[in-house]
Amino acid sequence: MNIILDVQYLCKTFDDTRVLNDINFKVNEGEFIAIMGQSGSGKSTLLYNISGMDSPTSGNVWLRDKEISKLKDTRMSEIRLKQMGFIFQHAYLLKNLSIRDNIVLPGFKLGKLSREQVNQNADALMIKTGIRNVADHDIKRVSGGQLQRAAICRALINQPDILFGDEPTGSLNSSTTNEVMDIINAVNADGTTVIIVTHDAKVAARAGRVIFLADGNIHEELIMGKYDRDEKKKLAREKKLFEWLEKQGF
Ligand SMILES: Nc1ncnc2c1ncn2[C@@H]1O[C@H](COP(=O)(O)OP(=O)(O)O)[C@@H](O)[C@H]1O
Numbered sequence: 001m002n003i004i005l006d007v008q009y010l011c012k013t014f015d016d017t018r019v020l021n022d023i024n025f026k027v028n029e030g031e032f033i034a035i036m037g038q039s040g041s042g043k044s045t046l047l048y049n050i051s052g053m054d055s056p057t058s059g060n061v062w063l064r065d066k067e068i069s070k071l072k073d074t075r076m077s078e079i080r081l082k083q084m085g086f087i088f089q090h091a092y093l094l095k096n097l098s099i100r101d102n103i104v105l106p107g108f109k110l111g112k113l114s115r116e117q118v119n120q121n122a123d124a125l126m127i128k129t130g131i132r133n134v135a136d137h138d139i140k141r142v143s144g145g146q147l148q149r150a151a152i153c154r155a156l157i158n159q160p161d162i163l164f165g166d167e168p169t170g171s172l173n174s175s176t177t178n179e180v181m182d183i184i185n186a187v188n189a190d191g192t193t194v195i196i197v198t199h200d201a202k203v204a205a206r207a208g209r210v211i212f213l214a215d216g217n218i219h220e221e222l223i224m225g226k227y228d229r230d231e232k233k234k235l236a237r238e239k240k241l242f243e244w245l246e247k248q249g250f
């Protein structure tokens, strides 16, 4: 197994409060990790610090053979644009632009492919996620689920190595959550490493490994194995995770 992300002795302090305390973990290429923990346990902080959106107070984060925790902002932005995709609880699409224009924007910004190729890739992503029919709609005219699918397309337009999500289904209802998570599982099955923060155990049950944060550190982790759409297997995973979470006091 090749390691894509290696987090070593990561600490993050805000003012005098240490939120993350000596976190160590490695992520294999192609893994799907869910980060859980009580509200305020530092899940978002961890995600931001391993994805270069914020810099650790101390410790190191390696993306393959590159140490990203000490990079300058401009270099880090480049790496994020090229190698990382991000989805959040809210889609954060630009107003006054169509769904398609929002999706192609990071592709045009990267400038690795021609605009025509970026548009073609956007089409393929929109077809895959079921929003091709609203490609030219203004973002005010589509549903929350469609917006989040568009955010996923935008995150994937530059074919990132890692897709990060902070509560990506946090404002969706349960059936839309399921649809969005089917997409994320499919993206992961295609080889993209996925790391998401969620407080929803059903969402976390789709990951191959669940990390539980408490007291600024990884309290426990549960290996779930490869996701399978089979309904019985899905229920068995959820049961296993629910029981484990109960033991964590969640
Ligand atoms: N930019 C910041 N400045 C000061 N404190 C922060 C900042 N970001 C997060 N915190 C604090 O760090 C702790 C963890 O926050 P967060 O990572 O958002 O938790 P979670 O995502 O698990 O709910 C909280 O106590 C929060 O108030």
Ligand SMILES: [Mg+2]
Residues within 6 Å of the ligand: 043, 044, 045, 197
């Ligand atoms: Mg959070």
